Amino acid sequence: MIDVRHVIDRRMLVAAAVLAIVVVLAILAPWFSTGDPLIQGDVVATRFLAPFTTDPAGQFHLLGTDRFGRDVWTRLLYGRSEERRVGKACRSPWSPYH
Numbered sequence: 001m002i003d004v005r006h007v008i009d010r011r012m013l014v015a016a017a018v019l020a021i022v023v024v025l026a027i028l029a030p031w032f033s034t035g036d037p038l039i040q041g042d043v044v045a046t047r048f049l050a051p052f053t054t055d056p057a058g059q060f061h062l063l064g065t066d067r068f069g070r071d072v073w074t075r076l077l078y079g080r081s082e083e084r085r086v087g088k089a090c091r092s093p094w095s096p097y098h
Helices: 010-027 072-090
Strands: none
16 A cells, blocks of 8 residues: 555645635635726836835736736636636537547
């Protein structure tokens, strides 16, 4: 018989925990994000802001902003959510890939 202590590795548990956190954040994206992932404010004032900064309007950007002034954290969370929807659609009974 295989000893269970040797099968379950700490690295596997850490990876499973990180994966679980990403899935939970993707499901609860509207509650953990700061707004709409597609909204663009004042592009000149909010483009390429560094992480952990606030823009002139006072909105906090955890991971900064991209070249169009969109919040990277919000786009990351909503991107994971969209990725889940696409994955579910590919596994539907009508999909040729199931």
